[in-house]
Amino acid sequence: EPEVTQTPSHQVTQMGQEVILRCVPISNHLYFYWYRQILGQKVEFLVSFYNNEISEKSEIFDDQFSVERPDGSNFTLKIRSTKLEDSAMYFCASKGDGDYEQYFGPGTRLTVT
């Protein structure tokens, strides 16, 4: 069964460093998403992406964040200058055209020290 994959599973970085989280969505999906979950809290929407542009973003998704689909398979989330409060699990999700459900990857745990 097709699935969303994410790499790395765990990333440790120092405050102020740039990180790139990578996702490979399900191959025929057209809608892509990033969510985050701070430890012990609920899952929060960050951004949605369709047709090579952001379709919606949350207040969390400020200028420090960016997304890109650099090729036909990868979908990345970049945090330019990480802060301690960026420590969280980051989930990628994708959705097919005409579908209602989003399929989630296993997540990348980001730890900022």
Add this chain to the structure above:
Amino acid sequence: AQSVTQPDIHITVSEGASLELRCNYSYGATPYLFWYVQSPGQGLQLLLKYFSGDTLVQGIKGFEAEFKRSQSSFNLRKPSVHWSDAAEYFCAVGAGYGGATNKLIFGTGTLLAVQP
């Protein structure tokens, strides 16, 4: 604004007992509703979804949920809980511009513990 409320933060049930996890939503139009399960250290797995039609929906692992528009609820049920059901359960509503499921709004989750 759209929101999801899961009033029970933590529930403990005995193995074999029945289970009901509560979810209330706030959404102006017909909601698209989902239940996801998250085992420790794992990602989110879709249990079931409701878009339209029959208000009682069946999902994986023996779970079901009932949509009640009058109560703005979408409670998750299972007649007999297994120890492997211990996990965190999230209710979500689809929302956003450009499509009713352009983003998911999640509740705060209910952590289920199962006693032997």
